Amino acid sequence: MSDASTSRLSDDLLRPLLQTTWQFYALVAFLASIVLMGLGTWGYQMYNGFGVSGINNPIYWAFYITNFVFWIGISHAGTLISAILRLVNAGWRRPVTRCAEVITAFALMIGAMFPIIHLGRPWLFFWLVPYPSSRMIWPNFRSPLVWDFFAITTYLTGSLLFLFLPMIPDFALVRDKSSGIRRRIYGTLALGWRGTSKQWHRLESAMSIMAIAIIPVAVSVHTIVSFDFSMAPVPMWHSTMFGPYFVAGAIFSGIAGLIIAMAGLRKFLHLEEYLHPIHFQNLGKLLLMMSLLWGYFVFAERLTTWYGNEPYEIAVLRVTQKGSFAPLYWTMVVCNFVIPVIVLSLKKLRTIGGCVFVSFGVCIGMWLERFLIVVPSLGHKYLPYSWGTYRPRPVEIMITISTFAAMGLLYTLFAKFVPIISIWEMRAGEHPAPALMPSAMKEHALGETHA
Amino acid sequence: MSALYAMFGDGDSAQRAVNGLRQAGLTDADITVVSAVPIEDQEFGEIDKTTWIWYIACAGAFLGFCGSTWLTRMTELAWPLQTGNMPIVAWWPNLIVIFEMTMLGSIIATVITLIVTGGLARRMPKLYDPEVTDGKILVGVARPSEASVPDLERALRAAGAAQLRRI
Numbered sequence: 001m002s003d004a005s006t007s008r009l010s011d012d013l014l015r016p017l018l019q020t021t022w023q024f025y026a027l028v029a030f031l032a033s034i035v036l037m038g039l040g041t042w043g044y045q046m047y048n049g050f051g052v053s054g055i056n057n058p059i060y061w062a063f064y065i066t067n068f069v070f071w072i073g074i075s076h077a078g079t080l081i082s083a084i085l086r087l088v089n090a091g092w093r094r095p096v097t098r099c100a101e102v103i104t105a106f107a108l109m110i111g112a113m114f115p116i117i118h119l120g121r122p123w124l125f126f127w128l129v130p131y132p133s134s135r136m137i138w139p140n141f142r143s144p145l146v147w148d149f150f151a152i153t154t155y156l157t158g159s160l161l162f163l164f165l166p167m168i169p170d171f172a173l174v175r176d177k178s179s180g181i182r183r184r185i186y187g188t189l190a191l192g193w194r195g196t197s198k199q200w201h202r203l204e205s206a207m208s209i210m211a212i213a214i215i216p217v218a219v220s221v222h223t224i225v226s227f228d229f230s231m232a233p234v235p236m237w238h239s240t241m242f243g244p245y246f247v248a249g250a251i252f253s254g255i256a257g258l259i260i261a262m263a264g265l266r267k268f269l270h271l272e273e274y275l276h277p278i279h280f281q282n283l284g285k286l287l288l289m290m291s292l293l294w295g296y297f298v299f300a301e302r303l304t305t306w307y308g309n310e311p312y313e314i315a316v317l318r319v320t321q322k323g324s325f326a327p328l329y330w331t332m333v334v335c336n337f338v339i340p341v342i343v344l345s346l347k348k349l350r351t352i353g354g355c356v357f358v359s360f361g362v363c364i365g366m367w368l369e370r371f372l373i374v375v376p377s378l379g380h381k382y383l384p385y386s387w388g389t390y391r392p393r394p395v396e397i398m399i400t401i402s403t404f405a406a407m408g409l410l411y412t413l414f415a416k417f418v419p420i421i422s423i424w425e426m427r428a429g430e431h432p433a434p435a436l437m438p439s440a441m442k443e444h445a446l447g448e449t450h451a
Numbered sequence: 452m453s454a455l456y457a458m459f460g461d462g463d464s465a466q467r468a469v470n471g472l473r474q475a476g477l478t479d480a481d482i483t484v485v486s487a488v489p490i491e492d493q494e495f496g497e498i499d500k501t502t503w504i505w506y507i508a509c510a511g512a513f514l515g516f517c518g519s520t521w522l523t524r525m526t527e528l529a530w531p532l533q534t535g536n537m538p539i540v541a542w543w544p545n546l547i548v549i550f551e552m553t554m555l556g557s558i559i560a561t562v563i564t565l566i567v568t569g570g571l572a573r574r575m576p577k578l579y580d581p582e583v584t585d586g587k588i589l590v591g592v593a594r595p596s597e598a599s600v601p602d603l604e605r606a607l608r609a610a611g612a613a614q615l616r617r618i
Contacts, residue, residue, distance in 0.1 A: 007585065130522060138526040142534045142544045150551040158558045165565065173487070176581035191566070192575035195583055198499035200489035202569040205504045209561045213508075217554045224547060427586070428488040 031409035038402020054393040059378045063396035064118040069370040071111030077254030078104030079159045080218040083211035095274045101163040106410040151224040169424040222250040235312040245297045252290035256362035263356045284355040291340035335365025454578040456591025457612030462493040464611040465588040469495040471606030485589040508561045515556020519549045
């Protein structure tokens with residue numbers, strides 16, 4: 001790799017860190033104001049109680065749990081995709097991985113907030129933590145809510161470390177390129193990284209182990225989130241396919257979130273030279289595959305329910321497909337299946353704009369999917385006298401909007417303070433590596449093993 | 452003198468410097484190579500490759516497994532709460548917690564091993580040059596004996612070092 005190329009790469013990718021425009025401040029102020037409004041609304045809800053929200057008997061889970069499942073799903077974009085691409089050594093992953101891993105970290109933080117927001121007394125959330133309280137009442141490990149705590153804690157810890165470890169060499173780079181307080185901060189974050197052979201080998205081994213460990217954890221997290229539903233005897237929840245259905249949906253919405261984030265970074269940070277149309281095309285193909293898989297799961301779930309003809313399940317099926325939830329249901333089908341299959345199947349339409357358009361649709365569709373899992377079933381349980389419906393109030397709507405702003409704010413700040421594309425990995429990609437072929441295969445190719 | 456080093460513009464000359472230092476009587480443990488990217492296409496990139504990190508990760512996983520098995524079982528027996536007609540020690544749900552803690556143990560053990568064996572989170576050794584950031588490769592020796600310095604300088608110069616640096 002030439003010095004000029006190295007220098008250009010560093011300059012391009014460090015530019016957002018070293019230069020601040022007025023647009024950055026304007027965007028941060030705008031997003032922060034929405035987040036503050038959301039926090040204020042949450043405070044209002046805490047002070048006045050849940051009566052100010054639309055949550056009431058029989059639908060105790062509504063927007064908040066929809067948001068919880070949605071954000072945990074979005075979190076699957078990053079670490080899982082990044083880990084898979086690292087393990088298969090996909091060269092095109094290099095500019096994508098960090099953009100993706102950041103989504104996981106922030107989406108998980110936001111998602112994990114919702115069970116707390118959903119508590120009547122959120123300041124007692126630590127009762128979920130397995131410690132002996134003064135009354136010696138331990139958390140009940142047979143409760144899916146406690147499983148959530150362990151799964152999310154593990155995934156969040158793993159994802160943050162998976163994000164942080166490959167950032168260390170880049171922190172060292174920023175340390176060497178800066179001075180004053182900035183140098184001191186990045187020097188601390190770099191943990192004394194120099195780039196010795198030993199450090200590189202240890203880092204690569206650690207990343208391989210993390211990638212292997214984080215994939216089953218990612219799958220388990222959304223499976224466990226699905227257990228919140230499938231462990232309950234509620235019509236259309238108590239299903240063995242909920243685990244894989246949720247995991248597929250999570251990866252689906254995660255890829256959509258990643259495409260939107262990458263397109264935003266490409267446009268606003270002028271990273272056209274690093275985030276190429278081919279990255280969007282590859283992710284678009286992945287999105288198409290997940291759309292087909294999602295369609296398959298929905299078909300299997302609906303067909304089984306319809307064929308079983310169990311009255312209470314049919315009631316939920318009808319209300320979603322033909323009743324009051326039908327507009328939302330068919331919007332979901334169009335957003336998650338019809339549009340992605342049409343747009344992404346055609347190479348002409350699988351452009352950056354096309355992928356972004358589809359991704360916005362998928363995010364809307366997947367949010368609706370989670371809403372349609374939560375609300376109609378709770379409104380139509382096995383005792384018809386308790387049937388009811390749900391209408392969100394401004395409190396839930398404001399808190400929901402503010403979480404999207406929080407995601408935008410955290411992402412913007414991260415891109416401001418950390419190279420959003422891994423500089424050392426980009427450099428390593430331009431550095432010619434030897435062919436990774438086991439010696440036995442080489443011998444076989446030469447015809448020596450059967451001589 | 453606490454260190455002697457030279458900067459090289461490409462992997463080939465850095466490899467020549469490493470070979471020269473070896474011929475001057477140094478072992479791989481005495482030679483420091485610092486680069487901005489992992490070097491895979493040179494022999495010196497293999498230095499210090501052997502690691503126990505995989506075994507330590509497995510040990511961490513085992514610790515997580517044992518700890519969570521103890522935690523779930525002990526907790527349920529300490530407060531025997533009847534839930535949904537499940538047994539007091541209910542292994543199916545416990546397996547979820549045990550799995551998560553096993554993986555967490557593995558992840559944490561990996562990161563601790565990286566920090567400890569990679570020499571991170573401690574005072575940065577002096578043998579470093581910010582020019583590495585610009586793509587140069589540092590080849591040097593920490594705390595060389597005074598008697599060996601002329602040989603080492605000769606080896607580094609022979610590899611194409613334009614300038615030798617001392618700390």
